[in-house]
Amino acid sequence: MPASKGSGEAAMIKSTQTVISVDNIPITSVLSGDDKRILVDHPVDKDEAVILSLGYKQEFKREFSLMTTFAVSFSVLGLLPSIASTLWYSLAYAGNAGITWGYLVGMIGVLCVAFSMGEISSAFPTSGGLYYATAMLAPPKYKALLSWLVGWSNYFVQVTGTPSVGYSCASMILALVQIGNPNYTYETWHCFLLTIAITAACAVIASAPTKWIAYINTAATALNLIFLFISFIVMLAGNNRTSQGLPRFNSNGYAWELDNFTDWPDGICILMTFMAVIWTMSGFDSPFHLSEECSNAQVATPRAIVLTATVGGLLGFVFQLAMAYTIVSVPDAINDELGQPYIAYLNQIMDQKKVMAIGAFAVILSFNMCFSCMIAASRVLFSYSRDNCFPLSRYWCKVNNVTRTPVNAVWANWFIGSILDILMFGGVAIDAIFSVGAIGSFISFTVPTLLRITYARNTFKPGPWNLGKFSAPCGTVACLFVLLMIPILNFPQYRGADNTPDLMNWTVVVYWGSMLLVLIWYYVYAHKIYKGPKSNLDRDAVISGTDAKDVINAVISANRNVKFGPKGSDPEKSSGQIDNKDDEKKPEKVEIVG
Template sequence: MTTSASPIRPIATVLSVDQIPVTSVLSNKSQRIVVDHDVDSDEAVILALGYKQEFKREFSLLTTFGVSFSVLGLLPSIASTLWYSMAYAGNAGLTWGYLVGMIGVMAVACSMAEISSAFPTSGGLYYATAMLAPPKYKAVLSWFVGWSNYFVQVTGAPSVAYGCASMILALKSFDDASYSATNWQTYLLTSCLTFFCAIIASLPTKWIAFINSGSTALNLLFLFISFVIVLGGNTREDQGLPKFNTNDIAWGITNYTEWPDGICILMSFMAVIWTMSGFDSPFHLAEECSNAQVATPRAIVLTAATGGTLGFVFQLAMAYTIVDVDSAVNDELGQPYVSYLAQILTRERVYALTAFAVVLSFAMSFSCMIAASRVLFSYSRDGCFPLSKWWSSVNPLTKTPVNAVWANWFMGELLLLLMFGGETPINAIFSVGAIGSFISFTIPTLLRITYSRKTFRKGPWNLGIMSEPSGWVAVAFVVLMIPILNFPQYRGADNTPDMMNWTVVVYWGSMFLCMVWYVVYAHKIYQGPKSNLGKESLISDEEEDNVIEAISSKGQDVQFYGEKS
């Protein structure tokens, strides 16, 4: 605790790293950190983890939840991933398949939340991996996790914006049957959306928190209105059909793959995994959040639980009202959600509900960019990327990593060129968001329940006796899903290049190149996370008395954090 309060003279704080209940790159080295100002508990933790406090902590639990819920983007995520739920397993992918998938997702989220409480830094996943891994393997494992998570982040905004552009153009086709969007029109519209999203993601933290609070309110409002209209305002009875489908139809499997029903259901988990992958965003905002060791894990669990529940309820409404799954998936509009709405609603209501999804997709896109920029910033701080000095800088005006925002935007523009190869290659970036995220989420959890089982220092938010059971369920779920997420819909001679699952190329190909780079060169310069505190800030036990004397001679008062003087 701090031993002096409201000094009249300038102060310096001496913090003992080993007295702060975290495991870090500075732990067990008898290190002291000297800073020229008062230190609160949040800054003490980030200093003990080895990093300067560079952001303003203007996010609260609710505003952090706002960003992550916007990244989750339930309505646009559901709309964009119907290819993987209905198109694989029919209505079962929307109902009981979704519920089964959520069991694994919640285990992953709860285990990650516990780890975030112990390592509340924006580079948390890869930082935690390095701290929990055997010393011999901490560099290579953290490198793998860092790049896997970065691929998720850098593909997030362009994939969501692509889905948004697709819905806009599908509405145009719905209005004018003679219109068919070209790849260039889709690319340019998507690029415009991501450009404006990058501008928003470059704003100061306080503005971002305010905007995301508004987008969270819109997410909940538009989802509720859409739910009410789908159930109460559908035109099924006008078509000579009952108001709702029977239970057998709503919960039944229609296997559109060439795999057995069990594999088919597992493949439909792609939708719930991709939809729910945004719950890690609070982890990446931990350095901008007050009371981060508690607020961050709470925001992660709240996002996953709220998103999972509301997502299931909305998809249940879809399963009980859809007229023809096959027609929705294969309609010429090219967007299953718009096709589904057109089956059950008047034209005006189709426009309205699709507009809701479009607005929320835009909000989801810039929220994805915010999280992605924090990941690039934090990893560059440790030298993981080429030109790391540029991406790890904080803009002096906005106090946000603006360079990282625009670097990710440029990478996204390159990824969007995949659409010129057809729908299958561009849809692969959705697969990257699913498989890459859950692999990076789960490796630190595996280390937590194996190698570091007895040495892990829990944060103030933890799972108690449920820590290991949750961890094992999470790991088992992801190990099961890794090969499934690479399965194509069709097999044998039917698995043509335009129908194959390009995840194998886009994700595993990229990860292979990253690991080759590490083996050939990067291992020489990357040894794992490192402190960015200057040498003048770090002192040893032997140097403490001399440093304190020097500080006092300058007319500064000295106070101690973590121990009494």
């Protein structure tokens, strides 16, 4: 780069030279505190200035807006397929109470987590935001360890998201096949192969260029809202309850009634149903992982997070309320031989044609959700590999030259997910990938929030979108909610002699066992190579403040005039045009950003 390394040495100046003063950008980064300046040979906008100051190159095209980012996260949320997939943890635990007031109470804690994450994302708008923020907010002695654990916890969420959604999609398809063809015999290997095919197709879509992905997810979000609305109307106005000799809707008492189908007290039972709302709502972190592809990221990213959580939460509650007022028999829906409570519920209140049509809506949206999950997961693997957090990181942090997306990371995640889907041959063990998605996500979501309201409460630099005086109260509620739910999410439905191996909650093995291995690996070897987030900028692009002054001095020494900003302004904090009297057609320029 053109900077000189000593006070009398001249420097070569390119036609355009931008100097970014890291400490003057209102963020905390791996480059902060050392009077670092970054030199680039082109003009930069605000988004690029921020990501460079965080220590990373601008490698993606910023082709996502607020609405297209929201489109991806809303697709990841996948309300209809998410609700259909998690009825085992709401309806099957607490009856209608699990999908009505239980869901509503759980959503309060979830929204506090989402709002706190929005504030964090505005301060650290990078695709590895959760673990990057953890490293920046943690005590220096523990930043590597804590960011390592948060990074892996969040990655476990991402890598299990696609296979769990793919499995759910395949299960609904096969349940519809059973309705359409009573002679069909379900086999586990049918579901496995169908899941692999679904996720492979999703990997192809997730490998597409950013602009294509933005268009596809915008269409997917429109389908989400349209299909959700049509399903809602048909459930309420098109059900056949009256032809069964039943009233059009259930009574208030039945719709909000608690039926405890667990071996635990009622209070614990309701808390256990929160797994459904936590898993359903966990997709609101997707904008964080797409922040390096979003314009005006410090504002658009937190807005997309909050918009996803609030809109998704409210629509999910209203939709499940319609289910509670129209379901004929909760026990029959749970125990139906179809093996899919949502399809079994539809079968209770509709004729076969409507069941097939409304069920098909859930299948289509589940497919949309699957490739959206894969998009988010690939960005996580890419960003963490950029800091050497994974084995073979040099392969997963590559951006494809054609699509400008991390294609290697997409297919690596697909391969791992395909291995995880083998758990379906273990019966209930497949449910563990849903539990991992709940517990792993909210632990990784909340650790930076906990650090922000404790150790870093006086040093945290909020971004342009922040909670102000509500930051500490909101963060406290979020942390207490997650602290309460960590043990609850490990509870099995039954206890004592009733808790047989095929009914056990395997989260304690799948999630905590994996995290234990990650911790052991860190202390045995990884601590030697992983020191926390690191800059991937070229070494000669990052200079000290003195060298930055030499850049300007070199231009002046070449008999060119430097015109700075407003009269009396500090040259180090201004932008200026360098007049080239010899060649007015190609004026050279030094922009001081920050």
